[in-house]
Amino acid sequence: MASSSNIYKSPALTHELVAKCSVSLTTTRARASILTLPHGVVQLPMFMPVATQASLKGITPEQLEETGCRLCLNNTYHLGLKPGQEVLDAIGGAHKLQGWNHNILTDSGGFQMVSLLKLATITEKGVEFLSPHDGTPMLLTPEHSMSLQNSIGSDIMMQLDDVLVTTSPDKARMREAMERSVRWLDRCIAAHKKPESQNLFCIIQGGLDLDMRRECCREMLARDTPGIAIGGLSGGEAKADYCRVVAACTELLPDLKPRYVMGIGYPEDLVVSVALGADMFDCVWPTRTARFGNAVTKHGVLNIRNKKFATDFGPVEEGCNCMVCKSTAEGGMGVTRAFVHHNASKETVAAHLLTIHNVYYQLNLMRQIREAIMEDRFPAFVRQFFAWLYADKTEYPEWAVGALKGVNIDLTSE
Known part of the structure; x- marks a missing residue:
């Protein structure tokens, strides 16, 4: 029975631990929870496939739903360019556009401004950049990002x-980015028009400086x-x-x-990050x-083009129980490695089939993780x-061994 001590509620979100x-003697920070959003329940921990322009490349909404996905990611920058805010408002948002009855998370668009566009400049106003269409100067502000995401209608908006690359040696710029992110959050909160139906998440910045990360937290x-x-x-x-x-961050959250x-x-x-409390x-x-012809499996990545x-x-x-791998007798497609190999270099069908499998693998891994935590x-x-x-065991990556040892899982012991 759920108690109030393990439930958080906001107008558009309920989170039950x-x-x-x-x-x-092996207590990690791993958690299992139930996240209830405007378009349904999501089991955590979970992985979100990225449907950049309101679709996953090579997979239909029905096929995505069949993998068990109940929350996917859309890209604010790309949807703001096409179909554009006017069309999004006219049709009633991205759920309707993509025929998706489950939840959507949107990023703010800022990362794409900086990473994809030339001559992007960040000022206190926002991100200044040149239009990829005609080269005219444009500005993405916290207020505009909120307006776009309100039009998209995402269940979670960022x-x-x-954003500054973590490996930047410029400590002063890193501090500026962290402090500006806090100020921009205040502007986002003030500009957010639909808190009763859309959830705004903050983003902790601070690079690799743990003290700065803690301050930002x-x-x-x-x-x-x-x-x-x-x-x-x-x-x-x-x-x-x-x-x-x-x-360092999860310790404070x-x-x-x-x-x-x-x-x-x-x-x-994913496995290590869950152990660390994400x-x-x-x-x-x-x-x-x-x-690229790669299948993600529990034994590693297989290049089926080989x-x-x-x-x-x-x-x-x-x-594997995905629709691609299951036999026809079990209600699946019964696709073979030979068939994917034959088509991998010349037909889009191979990418389509491997996309279904890979998304299923990721989501099923998270289901297995959740089940293990529950049990x-x-x-x-x-x-x-x-x-x-x-x-x-000698092949285990040192970073994973070290991180897991920090939360009481010793990978090297018998």
Whole structure:
């Protein structure tokens, strides 16, 4: 029975903490929870596939739904360009545009401004850039980002933050970005027109400086947004540094609010990040790597373009229950590695099939993680996960061994 002590409620969100890792002497920060949003329930921890322009490349909304996805990510910058805010307002938002009856999270658009566009300049006003269409000067402000996301109608919307690559040596600029992100959050909160139906999450910045991250945590928490994101990572920093930042932040975050680490998608990163106390993740990698002929499996990534698969009539992954891998007798497609190999270099069907499989793999991994937390066997699951992924313990990445040891999981012990 749920009690008020493990439930957080805001006008458009309910977050119920249902289980925590508590195995004697191996207590990690892993949590399982239920997140209720305007378009339905989401089980945490979870991975969000990225539907950049209101669709996942090579997969229909029905197929995405079939993988078990109940929350996907759309890109504010791209939707703001096409179809544009006027069309979004006219049709009633992105859910209707893409025929998606479940939840949507939108990023603020700021990251794309800086990473994709030439001559982008960040000032206190916002992000100044040149239009990719005709080169005219444009400005994305916190207010405009909120207006766009209100028009999109996303269930979770992200604040506009000042994004700086974590490996930047400019400490003064890093502090400026962190402090500006706090000021921009205040502007986002003031400009947000639909708090009763859309949730605004803050984004913690501060690079690899743990003191700066902690300072940002305190400032952001004082604004009391329904959820909290850890941003500015997955930008080339060492994995050990990434883990230190996530651990430092989750240590300060309230139990009852969802925690989202942005831009994370490699399977081992997901497992370690859950152990460090994070709940939500997104990344384009599973779908992008599918377009290069790669299948994500529990034993690692398989490049199906390799000629050894030309006569392999096994499923993409043995034991996988996705529609691609399941046999026709089980109601699936019964697709073989040989078929995908044959089409991988010349037909889009291979990318389509691998995208379905890879998205399913990611979501199923999170389901397995959640089940292990609920059954209080998460440390054992983590050890088995790494045993499947690597042939020998000597191959385990040092960053993962170190990070997990910090939360009482020793991968090297027998």
